[in-house]
Amino acid sequence: MSKRDYYDVLGISKGASADEIKKAYRTKAKELHPDRNADNPDAESQFKEANEAYEVLKDADKKAAYDRYGHAAFEGGMGGGPRPGGGMGGNGDFASAFSDVFDDLFGDFMGGGRGGGGRNRATRGADLRYNLRISLEDAFSGMQKSITVPASVQCGSCDGSGSEGGAEPQTCPTCSGMGKVRATQGFFTVERTCPTCSGLGQIIKNPCKTCSGAGRVEKERTLSVNIPKGVETGTRIRLAGEGEAGMRGGPPGDLYIFIEVERHKLFEREGETLFCRVPVSMASAALGGDIEVPTIDGGRSRVKIPAGSQSGRQMRLRGKGMPGLRGASVGDMLIELAVETPVNLTSRQKELLREFEDLSEDNNPESKSFFKSVKGFWDSMKG
Known part of the structure; x- marks a missing residue:
C-alpha cells in the first residue's frame, strides 16, 4: 500500500x-x-x-x-x-x-514551557495567613493592631543570592540550566524536575553560611495592621510583599490577615444590623414605660415600651448599628423585648396574682382566642 x-x-x-x-x-x-x-x-x-x-x-x-x-x-x-x-x-x-510540541500541550501544567522553571532561578515567596481575633467594639470603631509574624526574610549576608559573598550561581550540569530532565519511554517523553537543582536550573558551589544557600532566613517581624471600621468575621486584609521572602532574590509573597470577630455578651450582629434582647417585667410590659438600653459605642438610649407589649416585640433604633465596611452607611439596632415571668414569689405576691387572674378575663385576648379555637376543634372531633 x-x-x-x-x-x-x-x-x-x-x-x-x-x-x-x-x-x-x-x-x-x-x-x-x-x-x-x-x-x-x-x-x-x-x-x-x-x-x-x-x-x-x-x-x-x-x-x-x-x-x-x-x-x-x-x-x-x-x-x-x-x-x-x-x-x-x-x-x-x-x-x-x-x-x-510537548511544551505546547503540557507547558502550563509543567511550569511554563521547556526549561521555564530553570531559566528563572528566582522564585516568588509563599503567601502567609494570619488569623486575628478582635472584639465587636474594635470592629465598630476600627483600630491599629500590632502583630508578630514568624516568616522568612531575605538573607542579609548574601543579599538573597544564596551564595557566599553574593557570587552568581552556576549552571546546573545535569539539566544544562533547563530545570527539567526528560526520559524517553516507548512512545512517550516524560519530563520531570531536575533532581540536582530542584528545578532552579542553577547550583551554588559555595553556599552562604548564614542561610545555607536558601537566600533567606527565619525571623519574627512586628507589623502594624490597619483594621477598618465595619469588618466582619471572614474579612480578609492583604498586606502586599509581607509574606515569605523569595528564593534566591525572588520577590516576596503577600500576607493575608483573616478577621474573626468575637461573640458579644449583649449584642448579636447580622451585617450592619445589631440585635439586643432586653428582659422586661410583666408589669412594665403590661403598663408600658421607658427603659434604658446600651449602644455599641458605649452610650445609652431610652426606649419607650408601649403598654401591652408581648415577648418578641421589636423596636428600632436608627443609626445605632454597625458601620458599613465600604461607604458611609450605618446600620440600625433592633431591641427585642423578652417579658419575664417572676419567680420565687412570696405568699402576698401569689395572693395578688390570683386576685389579678380572677379579674383579668378580658385582658388576655390572645389566650381567649386560642382556647376558643381549641374548644371548637374538640367539638368538631366529637362530631
Whole structure:
C-alpha cells in the first residue's frame, strides 16, 4: 500500500508555515492518540503516520527534499521512512516528534514551557495567613493592631543570592540550566524536575553560611495592621510583599490577615444590623414605660415600651448599628423585648396574682382566642 502524502496526513497545504505545521500536528496528536481511541483499531497506525509526517515537515532540509522528491527522498534501508541520522523509525517516532510540541500541550501544567522553571532561578515567596481575633467594639470603631509574624526574610549576608559573598550561581550540569530532565519511554517523553537543582536550573558551589544557600532566613517581624471600621468575621486584609521572602532574590509573597470577630455578651450582629434582647417585667410590659438600653459605642438610649407589649416585640433604633465596611452607611439596632415571668414569689405576691387572674378575663385576648379555637376543634372531633 502506497504512503499517503504527508501534507494530506496533517490536513495542510504544501505552502504551510512552520507554525501551521506544528499546530496541525498538535491537533492530530490529540485526536489520534491511542489512549483516546480504544475502540478504533486504526488509531495507532494513523497516530504513527502523523508522527512520521511531522518529523519530516518540521525540518526545513527534510521538507525541501520531500517537496522535490516525495517519499523517494527517504527510501532505502529498513522500511522507507526517515531514519536516525536523517529522521525517525520504530518506537522513536513519537518521542522525537512529540517532544517539539510537548511544551505546547503540557507547558502550563509543567511550569511554563521547556526549561521555564530553570531559566528563572528566582522564585516568588509563599503567601502567609494570619488569623486575628478582635472584639465587636474594635470592629465598630476600627483600630491599629500590632502583630508578630514568624516568616522568612531575605538573607542579609548574601543579599538573597544564596551564595557566599553574593557570587552568581552556576549552571546546573545535569539539566544544562533547563530545570527539567526528560526520559524517553516507548512512545512517550516524560519530563520531570531536575533532581540536582530542584528545578532552579542553577547550583551554588559555595553556599552562604548564614542561610545555607536558601537566600533567606527565619525571623519574627512586628507589623502594624490597619483594621477598618465595619469588618466582619471572614474579612480578609492583604498586606502586599509581607509574606515569605523569595528564593534566591525572588520577590516576596503577600500576607493575608483573616478577621474573626468575637461573640458579644449583649449584642448579636447580622451585617450592619445589631440585635439586643432586653428582659422586661410583666408589669412594665403590661403598663408600658421607658427603659434604658446600651449602644455599641458605649452610650445609652431610652426606649419607650408601649403598654401591652408581648415577648418578641421589636423596636428600632436608627443609626445605632454597625458601620458599613465600604461607604458611609450605618446600620440600625433592633431591641427585642423578652417579658419575664417572676419567680420565687412570696405568699402576698401569689395572693395578688390570683386576685389579678380572677379579674383579668378580658385582658388576655390572645389566650381567649386560642382556647376558643381549641374548644371548637374538640367539638368538631366529637362530631
